[in-house]
Amino acid sequence: MKQLLTTIIICFIAITALAQSIKISGEVAAPTELKLADMAQYPQTEVSRKDRDGKDHKYTGVLLSTILQKAGATLGKDLKGENLTKYITVEASDGYQVLFALAELDKDFTDRQIILATKIDGQPLALADGPFRIIVEGEKKPARCIKQVTAIKVAFAK
Amino acid sequence: MVLLLAFVGTITSWTYDPVPIGPYQFNYPTNFGNRTFIPDDNPTTKEGVYLGRMLFYETALSANNKISCGTCHQQALAFTDGKAFSTGVDGSLTSRSSMSLANMLWSRKLFWDGRSNALEGQAAIPMQNPHEMGQMMQTTVRKLSRKMPYPELFDKVFGKEEGINGVTIIKAIAQFERTLISANSKYDQYLQGKHKPTKQELQGLALFNNAPQPAKSIRGANCSRCHGGVKTYMELFHNNGLDTVGKDAGIGSLTALATDQGRFKAPTLRNIALTAPYMHDGRFKNLDEVLDHYSDHIKTSAALSDIFRGASNRKDGTQLSLKADEKKAIIAFLSMLTDDTFIHDPRFSDPHIAATISNK
Numbered sequence: 001m002k003q004l005l006t007t008i009i010i011c012f013i014a015i016t017a018l019a020q021s022i023k024i025s026g027e028v029a030a031p032t033e034l035k036l037a038d039m040a041q042y043p044q045t046e047v048s049r050k051d052r053d054g055k056d057h058k059y060t061g062v063l064l065s066t067i068l069q070k071a072g073a074t075l076g077k078d079l080k081g082e083n084l085t086k087y088i089t090v091e092a093s094d095g096y097q098v099l100f101a102l103a104e105l106d107k108d109f110t111d112r113q114i115i116l117a118t119k120i121d122g123q124p125l126a127l128a129d130g131p132f133r134i135i136v137e138g139e140k141k142p143a144r145c146i147k148q149v150t151a152i153k154v155a156f157a158k
Numbered sequence: 159m160v161l162l163l164a165f166v167g168t169i170t171s172w173t174y175d176p177v178p179i180g181p182y183q184f185n186y187p188t189n190f191g192n193r194t195f196i197p198d199d200n201p202t203t204k205e206g207v208y209l210g211r212m213l214f215y216e217t218a219l220s221a222n223n224k225i226s227c228g229t230c231h232q233q234a235l236a237f238t239d240g241k242a243f244s245t246g247v248d249g250s251l252t253s254r255s256s257m258s259l260a261n262m263l264w265s266r267k268l269f270w271d272g273r274s275n276a277l278e279g280q281a282a283i284p285m286q287n288p289h290e291m292g293q294m295m296q297t298t299v300r301k302l303s304r305k306m307p308y309p310e311l312f313d314k315v316f317g318k319e320e321g322i323n324g325v326t327i328i329k330a331i332a333q334f335e336r337t338l339i340s341a342n343s344k345y346d347q348y349l350q351g352k353h354k355p356t357k358q359e360l361q362g363l364a365l366f367n368n369a370p371q372p373a374k375s376i377r378g379a380n381c382s383r384c385h386g387g388v389k390t391y392m393e394l395f396h397n398n399g400l401d402t403v404g405k406d407a408g409i410g411s412l413t414a415l416a417t418d419q420g421r422f423k424a425p426t427l428r429n430i431a432l433t434a435p436y437m438h439d440g441r442f443k444n445l446d447e448v449l450d451h452y453s454d455h456i457k458t459s460a461a462l463s464d465i466f467r468g469a470s471n472r473k474d475g476t477q478l479s480l481k482a483d484e485k486k487a488i489i490a491f492l493s494m495l496t497d498d499t500f501i502h503d504p505r506f507s508d509p510h511i512a513a514t515i516s517n518k
Contacts, residue, residue, distance in 0.1 A: 020415065052468075093395075093415075093417065093418065094394050094395050094396055094421075094463070095267065095272070095392075095393050095394045095395050096394060127416065127417055127460055128417070128462075128463075128464040128467070129464070147464070148417065
């Protein structure tokens with residue numbers, strides 16, 4: 001019985017997750033809509049951090065810089081000059097928004113990894129957190145580990 | 159006789175206040191921040207606001223000439239109407255409860271489900287909805303074109319080429335709505351160091367802001383997670399546990415996602431003591447019922463906001479479990495959000511009433 005229930009719940013999560021996507025827009029060469037299925041094509045990165053339960057968890061996902069570079073954001077060798085005044089806003093399904101400077105995401109600038117996670121301890125994220133969640137390695141407050149991400153926008157600070 | 163008629167005609171067009179001209183200066187405290195939303199193609203002008211106010215209270219915008227925006231959005235009730243559902247031109251009820259219109263200048267996602275993304279897009283909806291004002295835009299344009307002093311006023315605001323049309327009507331109303339700023343409640347005065355709250359109000363404020371942490375003996379109600387900040391509005395959309403499966407799915411009926419079921423705007427709590435009944439369907443008659451809900455009756459579902467899960471003042475509790483005096487304290491704090499200046503500000507009142515009075 002319990003197993004059946006779990007299966008139903010997992011199916012339910014899977015259906016919801018499939019329907020959801022992230023809109024990537026703004027100062028990018030190729031605006032896209034990223035689906036959960038698209039994530040498998042990228043190298044997977046693991047980041048550990050404590051959740052609200054106070055315990056360490058292993059989050060798996062794709063480096064935000066990889067996804068943004070694929071969409072044509074000016075990272076890597078293009079991240080200089082006026083491009084250093086660029087930032088991204090990440091929006092959640094409840095309307096909550098957080099911001100990162102583009103340079104915070106670039107591995108030529110920092111070793112701190114910021115990923116778009118899809119799994120926690122090898123399992124899909126909980127409904128209330130997923131299907132996509134940003135995980136910021138080593139950041140003390142959880143406020144920018146934004147849950148239920150629906151949109152990422154690249155912009156110039158004006 | 160002819161002379162007399164001409165005289166009366168002049169009087170009628172004079173009885174409205176003279177039309178001010180020039181860019182409109184918004185006045186608000188610096189702690190409100192400047193993240194305001196004004197579209198480039200509709201800058202706020204004094205003459206535009208003047209016209210928008212006339213239109214907001216203009217019953218000719220409705221099919222039966224009896225309903226204006228001001229019918230469902232009354233100033234004395236912080237621009238609500240005191241009803242769970244409002245009656246439209248065809249006598250039927252709106253499907254949701256009317257919303258307070260305060261501090262729209264900082265608002266981008268309108269309606270209980272956030273489906274409209276600018277005041278310029280929003281107003282056409284109640285105007286043409288058969289259950290609200292129920293009149294096609296062309297009819298409204300025709301009626302206004304024949305009604306003094308509109309033709310002259312529209313020319314003044316938008317130029318002769320534009321004149322009266324569906325777009326200019328909406329733009330003027332939006333300009334007026336942006337001026338509805340509520341920033342002089344006791345809470346504002348307290349934040350500016352000009353008001354000393356009672357002990358009970360301060361207890362309520364602390365509970366409103368704190369997350370409950372029974373392990374550290376910190377009592378809290380966590381309201382500020384969704385209704386926080388100076389404006390008590392953060393443009394967030396959540397399922398706040400009203401139902402397991404509700405009649406109205408809110409955002410869920412737009413997206414069909416499991417996590418969006420029963421998800422609605424967490425509205426501003428400014429003037430909340432004046433805007434009963436509460437929630438999108440007006441199910442709670444007073445603030446006591448609202449506090450009972452948050453304290454003891456949050457219903458779990460897949461879409462319930464994560465913020466409520468495991469938030470309790472009892473160790474391992476599943477509900478907030480506030481004490482009776484704590485609920486009273488939060489209500490005392492909420493009453494500090496009433497802004498008497500706002501609900502009595504003559505700039506926001508019905509200009510046609512003033513004009514009729516001075517006509518007599």
